[in-house]
Amino acid sequence: MAMRIPPLLEPYLRLPPESSLIVLTHVLGASTNWLVQRYLCSLLGNPGRGVANENDQHATADKECSVVLVSFMRDYGFWKEGAGRLGLDLDALSQKRRFSFVDGLSQLFTGASGDGSRAKSRDASGQRVLQSSTLQDLRSVVSQALAERTTRDVVLILDNPDLLLSAAGSEMTAQAVRETLLDLRETVSSTIVTLAVDEPLVSAQTTSLEKEQASLVLSLAHEAELLLSLRLLDTGTARDVSGVLRVTHGGASTGLASEERELLYFVGGDGGTRVFERGQ
Amino acid sequence: MSFRKRNTVINTSATATATQTKPENVSAPGVRPSPHDGRSTTSTGTASLDSLLAGHSGLPLGTSLLVEEHGTTDFAGVLLRYCAAEGLVQGHQVHMLGMHEGWRAELPGVSTDSKTSSKSETSASDKMKIAWRYESLGSVGAPRDTPQKSINASSGSGTFCHSFDLTKRLSPVDVKGQIGFHPTMSMPSLTRQPQGLSSSPFKVFLGDIAVKLANAPPSGVHRVLVPNLLSPTLYSSSACRPEEVLQFLHGLRALLRQYPSKLVALITLPLSLYPRTSGLTRWMEHLCDGVLELIPLQLDPVHAPPPDAKSESKSEEKTQGLLKVHSLPIYHEKGGGGTEGHTGEDMAFSLSRSRGLIIKPFVLPPMLEDEEKEKNPASTTSSIDF
Numbered sequence: 001m002a003m004r005i006p007p008l009l010e011p012y013l014r015l016p017p018e019s020s021l022i023v024l025t026h027v028l029g030a031s032t033n034w035l036v037q038r039y040l041c042s043l044l045g046n047p048g049r050g051v052a053n054e055n056d057q058h059a060t061a062d063k064e065c066s067v068v069l070v071s072f073m074r075d076y077g078f079w080k081e082g083a084g085r086l087g088l089d090l091d092a093l094s095q096k097r098r099f100s101f102v103d104g105l106s107q108l109f110t111g112a113s114g115d116g117s118r119a120k121s122r123d124a125s126g127q128r129v130l131q132s133s134t135l136q137d138l139r140s141v142v143s144q145a146l147a148e149r150t151t152r153d154v155v156l157i158l159d160n161p162d163l164l165l166s167a168a169g170s171e172m173t174a175q176a177v178r179e180t181l182l183d184l185r186e187t188v189s190s191t192i193v194t195l196a197v198d199e200p201l202v203s204a205q206t207t208s209l210e211k212e213q214a215s216l217v218l219s220l221a222h223e224a225e226l227l228l229s230l231r232l233l234d235t236g237t238a239r240d241v242s243g244v245l246r247v248t249h250g251g252a253s254t255g256l257a258s259e260e261r262e263l264l265y266f267v268g269g270d271g272g273t274r275v276f277e278r279g280q
Numbered sequence: 281m282s283f284r285k286r287n288t289v290i291n292t293s294a295t296a297t298a299t300q301t302k303p304e305n306v307s308a309p310g311v312r313p314s315p316h317d318g319r320s321t322t323s324t325g326t327a328s329l330d331s332l333l334a335g336h337s338g339l340p341l342g343t344s345l346l347v348e349e350h351g352t353t354d355f356a357g358v359l360l361r362y363c364a365a366e367g368l369v370q371g372h373q374v375h376m377l378g379m380h381e382g383w384r385a386e387l388p389g390v391s392t393d394s395k396t397s398s399k400s401e402t403s404a405s406d407k408m409k410i411a412w413r414y415e416s417l418g419s420v421g422a423p424r425d426t427p428q429k430s431i432n433a434s435s436g437s438g439t440f441c442h443s444f445d446l447t448k449r450l451s452p453v454d455v456k457g458q459i460g461f462h463p464t465m466s467m468p469s470l471t472r473q474p475q476g477l478s479s480s481p482f483k484v485f486l487g488d489i490a491v492k493l494a495n496a497p498p499s500g501v502h503r504v505l506v507p508n509l510l511s512p513t514l515y516s517s518s519a520c521r522p523e524e525v526l527q528f529l530h531g532l533r534a535l536l537r538q539y540p541s542k543l544v545a546l547i548t549l550p551l552s553l554y555p556r557t558s559g560l561t562r563w564m565e566h567l568c569d570g571v572l573e574l575i576p577l578q579l580d581p582v583h584a585p586p587p588d589a590k591s592e593s594k595s596e597e598k599t600q601g602l603l604k605v606h607s608l609p610i611y612h613e614k615g616g617g618g619t620e621g622h623t624g625e626d627m628a629f630s631l632s633r634s635r636g637l638i639i640k641p642f643v644l645p646p647m648l649e650d651e652e653k654e655k656n657p658a659s660t661t662s663s664i665d666f
Contacts, residue, residue, distance in 0.1 A: 028562065028565050028566060028571065028606055028607055029606060029607045029612050029616055030616060031612060031613060031614075031615060031616070033613060033614065033615060034614065034615035073533075073566070073567075074537075074613075075534075075537040075538075077537070077540070078537075078613070082614075105530070105533065105534050105537060106534045106537065106538055107534070108530060108534070109527040109530055109531050109534075110486060110487075110490065110531045110534060110535075133527075163526075163530065163563075163566075163567075166522070166523075166526055166559075166563050167522075167523055167526035167527050167530055167563070168523060169521075169523040170523070196562070196563075196566055198559075198562045198566075199557075200556065200557045200558055200559050200561070200562045201559045201562050201563070204557065204558070204559065206558075207522075207558065207559060207560065209522050209559045209560055209563070210558075210559035213559060242615055242616045243616065265615075267614055267615025267616060269316070269317075269335075269614075271614060271615075273615065
């Protein structure tokens, strides 16, 4: 367990406080995938194992939560493989109704033109598929997925909802995406969102695409409890460091992050991750 | 244990390619398991590019590569032609977006000339036949400018990456695969009715590929090649709206994930029209698995290393540009780290007649003696003054 979840990150990867929003940001070359996988592992893994003696059976059962993962950039196979490396069987968890996946990749823009046989709201493994790039569809599909969860605490993870904003066209606004997110947040205990914050996307703000992206990122950062930002090393690349992880208070912080800090991380070829302070 | 397992894989793949009986992925021509993690890879047609791809020694199936290029040169187009030629020689299906039938005549031909130094190379490749999985591992520390001769078997059926000759043209004898052209701008005709929403060239193209992939036999490999994405000579202004191209790339990504053992994609993008500082380009980069940036240099004496006349006076050894690696397939999706990946050193490329684009670490050449002599007087006078 300690190997799978880096000790320095453990306080942030726990079940977030009620109605909180956690924003994970990434840039090209420093993806948040490993961090989302660690979140899945921390939220869905057996919570009693690490602190077995302190909690009785009732408390551990109470701590169980379920996760709904909406991914716009990656397919289920990727998450399944990544979680499998951490000892998490997503198939079994979805049968136990503790995990469900909403596929925002495979038919988001091609579903409408596909023929009837291909267009299915659920694929073979029972995962939901988003078939149109409208917010109504997103809202209804995610709500259905949320309704099936049995535990009290449900964590919603949205992987790159900003893609929807950028690719769906001019009728989609950051305001609308944020409102939809707010509606969805009302029904879950906490939400984790990954966003792209590359410099061209948020700093220039000349085209409407950049403006909308910056607007979404900034407003979500203000609503967030905690920000985990990944970026590449400022000084170039190194063999034993993949990038920098910066922990910051969000605009609506309640004190989950006691201090702001910068850590280095390294993702090995086998998927194992090390997080360490500078100079360690 | 692990050695034994690898050995069996070699045997099965060798026999399968020879007999063409097993309908497995491994048996598809031009496909081999990655020495890094065993996933199926196929060659881009450029050996030095294959060796750059994060230890996989090839482009992993189900991934895409975006090659961006500054300026008006067409080095990325060379990569694309080699990829198309390699696909055709291996018997893959090639899908071209935006080019017309005449592009086929520009493909380089399979190199047949045997050099004087080929004796040592073949003996080396015979050794590699025994342990070809380690061949790229061995070349990680070594300079990358020597292209890997992958299993250069005498039969030729097991060749992973052919060598092409830019001066020749691909002869129809070597072509085993099929190439399909999907023009993006049709001639304006009054007879054909516009097809409503699906008249966007991107959507038509994706639909065509999806149908072909669904109906194709399970072992075939398909290559999607998109040259000069969004270039105004190929795409009408309506196709250049951000949502059009982002939806196309997202749809292509979906197809790649849907057929992870069948499809690869190579896309080139003119950076002078769509600079990397724009948000649109960055989203396109996010939607592709690997991103390379080519920066051609002006061939003036400031940048180009001086021709080393003594050792090798080949003009093809000149550095013609710099190459930046922004992300690599699989490697950066996992998080980016490990010994297999890009080491962060500056890469340079040069175009060679016989070996295509050669990507190698960029090194400043040693200063020549006459240059030192030119500089020495100044230094000696200063030292005298001191």
